[in-house]
Amino acid sequence: MTDTVKYVLDESKLPKRWYNIMADLPSAPPAVLHPGTKQPVGPDDLAPLFPMALIAQEVSTEREIDIPEPVREIYRQWRPSPLYRARRLEKALQTPAKIYYKYEGVSPSGSHKPNTAVAQAFYNKEAGVKKITTETGAGQWGSSLAFAGALFGIEIKVYMVRVSYDQKPYRRALMETYGAKCVPSPSMETNSGRAILEKRKDHPGSLGIAISEAVEVAATHEDTKYALGSVLNHVLMHQTIVGQETMAQLEMAGDYPDVLIGCTGGGSNFAGLVFPFLGAQLRGGKKVRVVAVEPSACPSLTRGKYAYDFGDTAHLTPLVKMHTLGSTFTPPGFHAGGLRYHGMAPLVSFCKELGLLEAVAYHQRPCFDAGVQFARVEGILPAPEANHAIRAAIDEALRCKAEGRSRVIVFNLSGHGHFDMQAYLDYFANKLLDQDYDQQELATALAGLPSVAKAA
Numbered sequence: 001m002t003d004t005v006k007y008v009l010d011e012s013k014l015p016k017r018w019y020n021i022m023a024d025l026p027s028a029p030p031a032v033l034h035p036g037t038k039q040p041v042g043p044d045d046l047a048p049l050f051p052m053a054l055i056a057q058e059v060s061t062e063r064e065i066d067i068p069e070p071v072r073e074i075y076r077q078w079r080p081s082p083l084y085r086a087r088r089l090e091k092a093l094q095t096p097a098k099i100y101y102k103y104e105g106v107s108p109s110g111s112h113k114p115n116t117a118v119a120q121a122f123y124n125k126e127a128g129v130k131k132i133t134t135e136t137g138a139g140q141w142g143s144s145l146a147f148a149g150a151l152f153g154i155e156i157k158v159y160m161v162r163v164s165y166d167q168k169p170y171r172r173a174l175m176e177t178y179g180a181k182c183v184p185s186p187s188m189e190t191n192s193g194r195a196i197l198e199k200r201k202d203h204p205g206s207l208g209i210a211i212s213e214a215v216e217v218a219a220t221h222e223d224t225k226y227a228l229g230s231v232l233n234h235v236l237m238h239q240t241i242v243g244q245e246t247m248a249q250l251e252m253a254g255d256y257p258d259v260l261i262g263c264t265g266g267g268s269n270f271a272g273l274v275f276p277f278l279g280a281q282l283r284g285g286k287k288v289r290v291v292a293v294e295p296s297a298c299p300s301l302t303r304g305k306y307a308y309d310f311g312d313t314a315h316l317t318p319l320v321k322m323h324t325l326g327s328t329f330t331p332p333g334f335h336a337g338g339l340r341y342h343g344m345a346p347l348v349s350f351c352k353e354l355g356l357l358e359a360v361a362y363h364q365r366p367c368f369d370a371g372v373q374f375a376r377v378e379g380i381l382p383a384p385e386a387n388h389a390i391r392a393a394i395d396e397a398l399r400c401k402a403e404g405r406s407r408v409i410v411f412n413l414s415g416h417g418h419f420d421m422q423a424y425l426d427y428f429a430n431k432l433l434d435q436d437y438d439q440q441e442l443a444t445a446l447a448g449l450p451s452v453a454k455a456a
């Protein structure tokens with residue numbers, strides 16, 4: 001038995017291509033529909049929002065897509081990221097299971113999100129785009145795109161959910177340090193924002209509203225495009241470097257996962273870890289159990305409906321088929337800001353329909369219990385989102401102990417929590433509530449799902 005706890009890949013092993021699971025799925029996922037006509041969208045419909053190279057990736061069925069060298073050059077600053085064997089956690093749990101975690105907190109902004117932010121900024125720069133708009137909740141995505149925009153000389157404008165803008169000034173300060181402009185949403189700058197503020201002046205905002213504002217600005221300005229930090233096919237694809245590296249690192253360790261675990265907000269860090277393994281399985285390789293972990297307060301995969309829905313509140317985005325709580329659903333307050341989205345990535349949703357993965361939901365307090373336990377043995381302070389994955393990994397390891405059998409458990413530690421210390425303070429002060437979503441609110445939001453003809 002080796003005492004190695006850290007598996008470091010040589011720079012020369014940095015993946016050269018992103019992996020596209022579309023090539024290996026047994027059937028094609030449902031089409032993306034135009035919000036007005038409800039007919040399948042073509043590349044031209046998306047052109048006001050995204051550069052053509054990203055639209056091509058969004059609909060591509062090629063198994064592998066070359067990562068441009070300038071993008072790999074930037075990845076090299078923190079990639080390949082380390083894979084750790086959590087020996088001290090295993091010992092604390094007295095489990096026969098082997099626990100590994102891939103650590104994405106080593107990036108400049110502290111999460112997996114720069115993996116796609118850098119790629120998206122590159123393709124926008126290539127297309128001559130001067131300005132990119134986006135939304136952010138807690139600020140992880142906004143700060144990642146701000147970092148990428150700074151590297152490529154693109155102006156970044158971030159619509160930040162107002163309640164986070166007011167309560168979480170440090171992420172905003174990071175965005176501004178990178179040179180981005182940050183506006184609290186809903187704002188008076190857009191029709192979508194003004195319409196909301198007319199009804200309620202002190203509206204706290206939501207991701208769905210912030211997306212509407214960012215999309216509206218991109219759609220109405222020639223030199224401006226929009227970027228999304230999760231959910232879309234190309235975003236999930238950019239994250240697959242995480243799983244590809246993990247595969248190579250587990251090979252160094254002489255192991256293959258029995259169980260893969262990731263937290264799911266829009267689904268990108270989860271898909272980034274698991275899609276390369278699911279692809280290998282779909283091509284006849286070893287079967288692996290795949291577990292998506294979501295918050296009980298915003299449970300799209302476990303309680304949502306698999307249906308066509310809008311990505312935003314003002315209904316400006318195309319319709320995608322996904323597990324959704326309804327585009328008007330507002331989750332109760334909880335601390336994993338990155339997990340507050342009403343829908344799940346269409347590709348992750350489709351894989352769930354195909355039976356390729358399972359989903360569980362946890363309340364936030366047991367997740368923080370797990371995150372604190374993890375920090376005290378492994379030293380890394382996890383993002384509140386990642387605590388969900390840790391909770392599930394620990395529970396799996398405890399099941400192994402109860403059943404007296406070993407398993408190889410691998411989870412994605414999607415980011416560190418250094419900007420989320422208020423959440424930890426609240427946890428220690430016993431102020432974290434385990435709220436359930438409002439049943440009535442969910443019923444109303446689901447009743448408002450758009451109707452789409454069967455043929456679509």
Ligand SMILES: *Cc1c(COP(=O)(O)O)cnc(C)c1O
Nearest residue numbers: 230265266267268269338385415
């Ligand atoms: C944004 C974020 C998430 C949730 O987004 P996904 O697209 O589901 O990965 C999870 N963890 C961290 C650290 C994040 O910043």
